[in-house]
Amino acid sequence: xxxxxxDIRENPCTGELTAPKPAVLETPxxxxxxxxxxxxxxxxxxxxxxxxxxxxxxxxxDKGYDDLLKDTNIHAVxxx
Numbered sequence: 001x002x003x004x005x006x007d008i009r010e011n012p013c014t015g016e017l018t019a020p021k022p023a024v025l026e027t028p029x030x031x032x033x034x035x036x037x038x039x040x041x042x043x044x045x046x047x048x049x050x051x052x053x054x055x056x057x058x059x060x061x062d063k064g065y066d067d068l069l070k071d072t073n074i075h076a077v078x079x080x
Contacts, residue, residue, distance in 0.1 A: 024078065025050075036068050 010016070024030045032050070036057040037043040043056040057068040068074065 034068055034071065034074060036065060 024032050031052065032054050034055045034057060035043045035046050037046065038059050040056060040058040040061045043058050047053055047056065055063070055071075057063045057065065059065070
């Protein structure tokens with residue numbers, strides 16, 4: 001199983017937060033298993049509409065970036 005990660009970015013022109021939905025969500029052979037964001041709230045916002053909830057990583061939770069990198073089940077990362 002391949003795991004992917006992406007995080008929320010602020011649009012420099014509008015200040016609006018955007019949560020890119022990677023193509024992995026449209027690819028039946030892959031599934032989104034992890035999301036990293038600077039805040040847990042942002043990570044939750046990204047995943048609120050998903051049926052299968054991925055593991056959430058954030059700097060303000062007990063699972064941070066280092067934990068995501070140490071997860072031996074993650075084989076690929078999308079940075080968006």
